[in-house]
Amino acid sequence: MSVAAYRPAGYLAIVAIGIVAPFLFPAYQSQMAELWLFIVFALTWDLVGGQMGYNSFGNVVFLGVGMYACVVAQVGLFYPVSAYNAARGGGATVFTFDMTQYLEGLAIGLPVGALLATLTALALGSIVLGMRGHYFAICTLGLGIAAGEIANGWEWIGAGSGMVPPNAPDAVGDLSRFYYYFALALAVVTFLVLRWLYMTRFGLAINAIRDNEDKAEAMGLKTTQIKVTAWMISAFFLGIAGGLLGNLKRFIDPIDTAFAGPTYGVWMVLMAILGGKGTLWGPVIGAVVFQVLKEASWTYLLGWQRVVLGLVIVVIVVFFPQGIMGFVRERFPDWFGHRVEGGTIAGPARKETLR
Amino acid sequence: MTAMLEVKNVSKSFGAVRANESISLEVHEGRIVGLIGPNGSGKTTLFSSIVGAHPVDEGSIRFQGREISRLRVADIARLGLIRTFQQTRIYGGMTCVENMLISASQRGSSLLDLFHIRSAARGRQAEDLLAFVGLHAKRHLRADSLSFGQQKLLEFAMALMNEPKMLMLDEPTAGINPILIDGLIDRLKQANAVFGVTLFVIEHNMRVIMSLAEHIYCLAHGELLAEGPPEEIRNDRRVIDAYLGAH
Structure with missing residues (x-):
């Protein structure tokens, strides 16, 4: 019996656990909602950083753009954005949203965030994806910082004081469970889309770019076009994740929430590497392990949590540079289909004699 | 009949180094053509110029009658002109x-x-x-x-x-076990005869190129030194001198 036969059942089991989890562990609901978003972070980072080999420290730009665009749309559809932000901290006007306004804002805000993030990837990618290796990594690091500074100084979107997403009407009460399921759905959809993507020729093309970009070009692949497209797909899902995260956190700080390079920006990379770069399941496993570690150290080792995370990074880089999935693949290449077939090299002829 | 690949007066310098100096050559459809020359004579530079890896300083390169010297690498490959690399490149x-x-x-x-x-x-x-x-x-x-x-x-x-119309091979037998080389020569000939791929081959192994190519160009110091059928090239005084370093 091969692994493939159990696959649909495995997928269903994971989704079922995701659905019942908030009822079983209501105290951990917000951490679990964050986990689903972290899985999206790691998966979308790995698309470009792992599968395509372009280590980006700037993916957080798309998260922030999606977050701001979503919330600005949620507000701007019904009130002037600058007046809304000016009233923060108890002004004369109180801005309320009724149920229809709230849902309408979200229904338009999330796609707007996704679209703007995707367009940002198109614009930035066309410029910086011409760079390779370290140059690309450093350049994207700068992009993340620059984006944070722009948001930090832009009065219309609240500048350094940040922005508060619209409050849900009092009648509906707490919406955190609603956002939990939204995050779960986004993680599942992102996973399935990337799973499909890696089965297409596009998936092979970005792997080829990772392994030898000059060769890929010499074989007729339009590498720049492919790289920008991959970054846009990554940005699309990150943009939606940004909109959800903003509403889940109930407050957007330009540097600590939206364009949070030192936290989300680094964690994306860390989760993907921890789980195994360039594999489908690696980022998912990495995100789970990371979130558990992070929450445990925040709870039990408060004050030392950053030290613990730092140590984890060092241990991973030194002992498991290939990540969890990479480690397993090296030990059991057979499970990943890397084997010699036919009788000429090793083992008895299998496929050849069956045909 | 016009040539499938037509290189005319192509020059390429890297700083003060004249890697290719006004080189002209032709490869006709369905043929196997060789390109030889001592190390550093500009063979790989010429290949890179043809496939668009770097722009040429002067001259024209035509593939199936179409000027390609200003096209990008991927666009040239898409015309059916594919090269392999001296330092093998695979994924x-x-x-x-x-x-x-x-x-x-x-x-x-x-x-x-x-x-x-x-x-x-x-x-x-x-x-x-x-x-x-x-x-x-x-x-x-x-x-x-x-x-x-x-x-x-x-x-x-x-x-x-890739089903190329023309395949440019940069030292296909370098680093290959001598026992396998004959097999490779056979396969190159088959690719030419059965799949109809025109071959343009850089090769250092004289035995290989003499048994493979129908026509050979020889470069030295970035210039075209000699051309002709294998027997002629083999006995050409200038070619022998270039290889033995008489210059």
Whole structure:
């Protein structure tokens, strides 16, 4: 019996656990909602950083753009954005949203965030994806910082004081469970889309770019076009994740929430590497392990949590540079289909004699 | 009949180094043409100029009558002009079959065509070509686990998978076990005769190029020194001097 036969059942089991989890562990609901978003972070980072080999420290730009665009749309559809932000901290006007306004804002805000993030990837990618290796990594690091500074100084979107997403009407009460399921759905959809993507020729093309970009070009692949497209797909899902995260956190700080390079920006990379770069399941496993570690150290080792995370990074880089999935693949290449077939090299002829 | 590939007065300098000096040559459709010359004589530079890896300083390069000296690398490849590299280039992190599948021709395909699940017909073609170069048993191994010689064979198979009209091979037998070289020569000849691929080959191994090519160009110091059928080149005083360093 091969692994493939159990696959649909495995997928269903994971989704079922995701659905019942908030009822079983209501105290951990917000951490679990964050986990689903972290899985999206790691998966979308790995698309470009792992599968395509372009280590980006700037993916957080798309998260922030999606977050701001979503919330600005949620507000701007019904009130002037600058007046809304000016009233923060108890002004004369109180801005309320009724149920229809709230849902309408979200229904338009999330796609707007996704679209703007995707367009940002198109614009930035066309410029910086011409760079390779370290140059690309450093350049994207700068992009993340620059984006944070722009948001930090832009009065219309609240500048350094940040922005508060619209409050849900009092009648509906707490919406955190609603956002939990939204995050779960986004993680599942992102996973399935990337799973499909890696089965297409596009998936092979970005792997080829990772392994030898000059060769890929010499074989007729339009590498720049492919790289920008991959970054846009990554940005699309990150943009939606940004909109959800903003509403889940109930407050957007330009540097600590939206364009949070030192936290989300680094964690994306860390989760993907921890789980195994360039594999489908690696980022998912990495995100789970990371979130558990992070929450445990925040709870039990408060004050030392950053030290613990730092140590984890060092241990991973030194002992498991290939990540969890990479480690397993090296030990059991057979499970990943890397084997010699036919009788000429090793083992008895299998496929050849069956045909 | 006009030539399939027509290089006219091509010059290329890197700083003060004149790597190619007003070189003209022709490769006719269906032929096997050789390019020889001592180390540093500008053979690989000429190949790179032809496939658009760097712009030429002067001169014109035509492929099937079309000027290609200002086109980009991928666009030239899409015309059916494919080169292999002296330092083998394969996709190490992918299996041999995956290497083959992504090497299938991109001619006339757009970005959207990449979003298709891999087709079974392509898979069969990939397996057949891997069998053709003797790598069928290793087709599910990662390409970076192959030996250097096997990687070279894989790169050759990848080039055939692209169904090129002309294939430019940069030292196809360098680093290959001498016992396998005869097999490789046979396969090159088959690729030419059966698949109809025009071959333009850089080679240092005189035995190989003499038995393979119908017409040979010899470069020295970036200039075209001699050309002619193998027997003529073999006995050409200037060629012998260039190789033995009489200059």
